[in-house]
Amino acid sequence: MGAAPDFSHFVRNDEDGRSRLDLAIDGITCAACLPDIETAMGRLPGVKLARxxxxxxxxALTYDPQQVEPARFTGALEAIGYRAYPFEQRQVEADEQARFNLLLKCLGVAVFASMNIMLLSISVWSGQSTSLPPETRDFFHFVSALIALPAAAYAGQPFFSSAWTAIRQRRLNMDVPITIGVTLALALSVYETQHHADHAYFDSAVMLLSFLLAGRVLDQAMRRRTRTAAGNLAALKGENALRRETKDGADDWALVPVAALAAGDRLLVRAGERVPADGVIVEGTSAVDESAITGETDPKPVRLGDHVYAGTVNGEGALTVDVTAAGHSALIDEAARLIEQAGAARSRYMQLSDRVSQFYAPAVHLTALITGFSWWLFFGATAHDALVIAISVLIITCPCALALAVPTVQAMASGAFFRSGLFLNDARGLEKLGEIDSVVFDKTGTLTLPQSGVANADDIPADLLALAGRLARSSHHPLALALARSLRAGAPLPDARETPGQGVCASYEGGEARLGSAAFCDAEFLPPENEASSIYIRAGEKVARLSIRQTLRPDAAKIIAHLRGAGLDLHILSGDRAEAVGPVAAKLGIADWRGGQKPADKIAFVEDLGARGKRVLMVGDGLNDAPALAAAHASLSPIDAVHLTQGQADAVFLGERLLPVAAALAIAKKARGLMTQNLTFAIVYNAIAVPVAMAGHASPLFAAAAMSGSSILVTLNALRLRGPGKSVNVLAKS
Amino acid sequence: MNVLVFLIPLAIALGLLALYGLFWSLKRNQYEDLEGAAYRILLDDDIEKK
Structure with missing residues (x-):
């Protein structure tokens, strides 16, 4: 039963008879791993290429499927200390990559054009004070046009298409004034070149594109990096399921990746295993821990005909389950419906830069129009001169610094998030996280660790604890599984034997070690502590009782105290019973807590806070939290969270600690401050430059200097955002 | 000034060459693994094969 895992779902077969497989590798710490892994793979027969x-x-592996089984790759990697998981590139990731490549190409073209045109422009500018023959000047302008027009047509694509989309939806974004500015600058310059004028703005138009593209490339590079890391995490989390397969008339259970499951498959879920997909029980009885979905920590008994849901953990009995249509349980449908309702408010949120462009674009266009007409009607300029001045106003105000102001900060912030163990799902989340004044926590899996742990670990000798973990490895009992996981136990003892329902025993240092019930370990039975299950261990003369229960994240109390110190309003909303929530709230010192909350109650609570003008951050992991996450102003969830819930969160955090929550809030707050500074600066810059342009003094040289100066300043300001800042760094060290 | 007729096309041609280089390297996925490439140069795997 359950031999080597079946990777066929992930293998792609080429026409030339070779197969390809991508693996995400866990445990790479340094560059020395590279030759290690590649040589180990190269030694396997049939491997053509391992990179x-x-x-x-x-x-990436290319191999001959006739000579080698893919399962040998993971085996060989495990032998040298790396865990490998088959990996399927998701469409979003491929899209991000394609977009990055396009932006980089556009940037290359724009920079090429800027450099060559600047070469010509500087000659023209310096020639004006000396004696540049008009024919040479015209020739230079002509060559500039020849470079600028095709280059702008190519490099401007990202802006043109985005502006077009915005206009079709009757919105205005930053790309609209950019597109209008660039197009008009080019058109005016072509006209001026034809009429042998002194000035042409080819350099301004192309340089503008270069600066803007540099900002977008930075932004996209960061986004791609987080997406890749998130993809790896998904693969690393990717679990296997035992599926019944009929081969040569005989039924067998084969280990297949969860991604390969389809409705109608029959699965075996062993004791203590996570249920891999939604399904109906066709054989067996057990109790299922549904805390990931409802927040309720007491296992729910299930039997023939009952539904079980993906993400829940099976208890003591083995279950045979028929997969129902994947991802289509009543529970998930209900959650999705609530999310849709709750998410409507969220989609109304307008990004900072959109809010600015909402008034900026019309204001700029109006200013240019008024300037042109004033010169023409009141100051007696010719229609041509008036038009030139109007367009120069547009070029000067083309929101170069404004368009860089937010993306540069976003790129820095998502880098800082990444280093603090956070993945940003949505760039808008960054701005919203920066506005938070109240935090609502879920209890199970958010304030507490997703798995139960040893509550009295400090009272037990370390060697006994390690031994307990190794013994627990040999058992399928849910308590033992939780114990082994939470202790990060070493290899199981070689001759360990399990007595079902009682415990595990093995020979140890000449004597015998036992782990299990009080009777099994011949220990004195003690009444169980509140909400805890007991498991006993005996090694020779040494006896101890391990109390297993949900434990708080190791730094929960510290982080909660820090958040309270930062002036945030804290609440706990849990689907668990009030008796289970109370002690946790008391321990953390959170006065406002509620137990037994249904998803709808959670939404109501969050929306009520919102209606009272609070900006609520919801931190939760269960399926029951997903709608509340969607309803809240901003949301976070731990990486162990249910898939649907993670999708609703603005950012996902890694690890056992709660520290990333504090880091996220600190970084986002700093980022928001820097964005505001940058936007203010960009507007001040315009307030100074626009009058100059309106007065008709905006020469191409002035435009070039002003544009690059402001862009560089805004970028440098964004670079100040390196991490969450001192107060959180102190927490991280202690 | 006649030299310009020769120098300007030359400048543009050199720029285009660099641009072609960028497009070529993108097409060949040269930017896929910037960290690995830095270490690969130190590996002696090509010597072993001899």
Whole structure:
């Protein structure tokens, strides 16, 4: 039963008879891993090419399927200390990559054009004070046009298409004034070149595109990096399921990745295993821990005909389950419906830069129009001169610094998030996280660790605890599984034997070690502590009782105290019973807590806070939290969260600690401050430059200097955002 | 000034050459693994094969 895992779902077969497989590798710590892994793979028969990507921690294998089974790859990697998981590139990731490549190409073209045109422009500018023959000047302008027009047509694509989309939806974004500015600058310059004028703005138009593209490339590079890391995490989390397969008339259970499951498959879920997909029980009885979905920590008994849901954990009995249509349980449908309702408010949120462009674009266009007409009607300029001045106003105000103001900060912030163990799902989330004044926590899996742990670990000798973990590895009992996981136990003892329902025993240092019930370990039975399950261990003369229960995240109390110190309003909303929530709230010192909350109650609570003018951050992991996450102003969820819930969160955090929540709030607050500074600066810059342009003094040289000066200043300001800042760094160290 | 007729096309041609280089390297996925490439140069795997 359950031999080697079946990777066929992930293998792609080429026409020339070779197969390809991508693996996400866990455990790469340094560059020395690269030759290790590649040589180990090269030694296997039939491997044609093994190439490790040190940036994305992925291994691409090309091999001959006749000579080698894919399962041998993971085996060989495990032998040298790396865990490998088959990996399927998701469409979003491929899209991000394609977009990055397009932006980089556009940037290359724009920079090429800027440099060559600047070469000509500087000659023209310096020639004006000396004696540049008009024919040469015209020739230079002509060559500039020849470079600028095709280059702008190519490099401007990202802006043109985005502006077009916005206009079709009757919105205005930053790309609209950019597109209008660039197009008009080019058109005016072509006209001026034809009429042998002194000035042409080819350099301004192309340089503008270069600066803007540089900002977008930075932004996209960061986004791609987080997406890759998130993709790896998904692969690393990717679990296997035992599926019944009929081969040569005989039924067998084969280990297949969860991604390969389809409705109608029959699965075996062993004791203590996570249920891999929604389904109906066709054989067996057990109790299922549904805390990931409802927040309720007491296992729910299930039997023939009952539904079980993906993400829940099976208790003591083995279950045979028929997969129902994947991702279509009543529970998930209900959650999705609530999310849709709750999410409507969220989609109304307008990004800072959109809010600015909403008034900026019309204001700029109006200013240019008024300037042109004033010169023409009141100051007696010719229609041509008036038009030139009007367009120069547009060029000067083309929101170069404004368009860089937010993306540069976003790129820096998502880098800082990344280093603090956070993945940003949505760039808008960053701005919203910066506005938070109240935080609502879920209890199970958010304030507490997703798995139960040893509550009295400090009272037990370390060697006994390690032994307990190793013994627990040999058992399928849910308590033992939780114990082994939480202790990060070492290898199981070689001769360990399990007595079902009682415990595990093995020979140890000449004597015998036992782990299990009080009777099994011949220990004195003690009444169980509040909400805890007991498991006993005996090694020779030493006896101890391990109390297993949900434990708080190790730094929960500290982080909660820090958040309270930062002036945030804290609440706990849990689907668990009030008796289970109370002690946790008391321990953390959170006065406002509620237990037994249904998803709808959670939404109502969050919306009520919102209606009272609070900006609520919801932190939760369960399916029951998903609608509340969607309803809240901003949301976070731990990486262990249910898939649907993670999708609703603005950012996802890694690890056992709660520290990333504090880091996220600190970084977002700093980022928001820097965005505001940058936007203010960009507007002040315009307030100074626009009058100059309106007065008709905006020469191409002035435009070039002003534009690059402001862009560089805004970028440098954004670079100040390196991390969450001192107060959180102190927490991280202690 | 006649030299310009020769120098300007030359400048543009050099720029285009660099641009072609960028497009070529993107097409060949040269930017896929910037960290790994830095270490690959130190590996002696090509010597072993001899």
């Amino acid at each position: 490790l990507n040190l940036t994305s921690h992925r291994l």
